[in-house]
Amino acid sequence: MENSTQFTSFILAGYSDSGHLKYLYFILVTVLYVSIVFANTVLIVVICMERSLHEPMYLFLCSLFVNELYGSTALFPALMTHLVSDVHAVSTVYCYLQIFCMYTYASIEFSNLAVMSYDRYLAICYPLQYNVIMTPNRVCILICVIWLYTFVTITAVLSLTIRLQLCGNVIDKLYCDNYLVVKLACSTSDTTVNNIYGLCVIVLNVVVTLITIMSSYIKILTICLKSSINTRQKAFSTCIPHLASMLNFAFGCFLTLLQSRFDRPMRNVPTVLHTILSVYFLMCQPLFNPIVYGIRMAKIRQAFKNILPVVTVLYVSIVFANTVLIVVICMERSLHEPMYLFLCSLFVNELYGSTSLFPALMTNLVTDVHAVSTVYCYLQIFCMYTYISIEFSNLAVMSYDRYLAICYPLQYNVIMTPNRVCILVCVIWLYPFVTITTALSLTIRLQLCGNVIDKVYCDNYLVVKLACSTSDTTVNNIYGLCVIVLSVVVTLFTIMSSYIKILTICLKYSINARQKAFSTCIPHLASMLNFTFGCFLTLLQSRFDRPMRNVPTVLHTILSVYFLMCQPLFNPIMYGVRMAKIRQAFKNILPVGLYPKRLTKH
Incomplete structure (x- = not known):
């Protein structure tokens, strides 16, 4: 067994010396973060202030936009700091906090999209019973479950990681990643519980939610094919943004998983592209959602027309x-x-x-x-x-x-x-x-x-x-x-x-x-x-x-x-x-x- 050391910080090895270009990257990342904060905040304000949008679907959307702000804030401030700094070290406390925020963000995103797909399934397949099933109290309960369940499961994941004795403190990424921290453990036998529990969390938070989403949209598609053209168009106009959001986020998470778990397929990828792909799910999704929902959904477009x-x-x-x-x-x-x-x-x-x-x-x-x-x-x-x-x-x-x-x-x-x-x-x-x-x-x-x-x-x-x-x-x-x-x-x-x-x-x-x-x-x-x-x-x-x-x-x-x-x-x-x-x-x-x-x- 290697000698363990009590580390007080982690070194993020994903950053490289880019000379004067680091200031350009800083400005680009700043613009992107300001755009994300602005776009999501505006949509949250529109949904909260416009009474016609106080419906289950838009309340779940509001929860989604809050999550985009939460997830992007877990990455961008730290990323902007490291881009203009020569030292890329973070304290262990901050590293674990970043892991918690990023993993809860990913889990909430999948859970929120799953609940939204179920909401669309009820609205399209059971329109007469919809208002009886989706009451305001039930909507509040579902949103609370989405957030609280995720917080509990990821807290358990993080507590298993914190207990490990580490024999290294270098993480080959722009941000802290739970799997890469676990890989730094001195003994592989200590990580067995982490791996088993981590697999269970992935199955419950990702696989189950994806099955729920896909089965809901398959049932919606089956019903829509039997409906009139107008009904079909109306159903598709609300479902397409959800599907696009789910596919985009699943693709981003798959890229991150591929980079963390499997080194060989990513060896020949250029460094800059490798870096962009590692943060794709945290950079693209928070801006993708407000744009897609703002453009595609008629009621949100109508609300936006009132804004100068x-x-x-x-x-x-x-x-x-x-x-x-x-x-x-x-x-x-x-x-x-x-x-x-x-x-x-x-x-x-x-x-x-x-x-x-x-x-x-x-x-x-x-x-x-x-x-x-x-x-x-x-x-x-x-x-x-x-x-x-x-x-x-x-x-x-x-x-x-x-x-x-x-x-x-x-x-x-x-x-x-x-x-x-x-x-x-x-x-x-x-x-x-x-x-x-x-x-x-x-x-x-x-x-x-x-x-x-x-x-x-x-x-x-x-x-x-x-x-x-x-x-x-x-x-x-x-x-x-x-x-x-x-x-x-x-x-x-x-x-x-x-x-x-x-x-x-x-x-x-x-x-x-x-x-x-x-x-x-x-x-x-x-x-x-x-x-x-x-x-x-x-x-x-x-x-x-x-x-x-x-x-x-x-x-x-x-x-x-x-x-x-x-x-x-x-x-x-x-x-x-x-x-x-x-x-x-x-x-x-x-x-x-x-x-x-x-x-x-x-």
């Missing part, structure tokens, strides 16, 4: 653009300077602000009832007002940073130390949180005599206007005016005075120095003017009704959300295009071959 496609595309673009720039600044050492750290804070704020609007906006677009709880309304007010205050404060600090860099270049590094930058970023975020918390507490104490807000989101001023007594709102109005002066007027004064001083200094410089100074200042000024314009429009709508009375409803709505829709996309585009160092960082992260080096004469 522009809003969906806009939110995805905002999340992607800001996330990419945050990653670029964090990963590229040449950008670890005060100006880019303040920019990173700005991009984080864009994600924070847009997320306070878009999910709620998209939810309200697909529902007939546009009501929100008081708790959610106050939370939205808090997020939106802190977003505005942080935006102005961040732009003010950035203008001061540019003033120091251009007007006092020799003292700049002495003044703008890393500690001072961290303090400024903390102040940018903490100060608005304190001031807006106070403003919100003054609003919450009010007695309201109405609950209708004439906007697409909750607005503090409009809530205060619903107060029963105007005398109660005096403190709110005075404090609100103080916050506006400190958070907006003072910051705008700081920004304008900084740039006036910069302009005065720049006029004395050479043309090259002037151009360099302007290239960094123009994006800040453009961002400030754009955001101020958006906030001015919102203020005009909330405080002054008369100027906006003749404005069309659609334009009125767009103008009210301009500052939350335009600014979060405007900033990453403006800074990404205008600032040379960010453009250069993108070139460093993208494959070297896309940017061939210029030939230099020696």
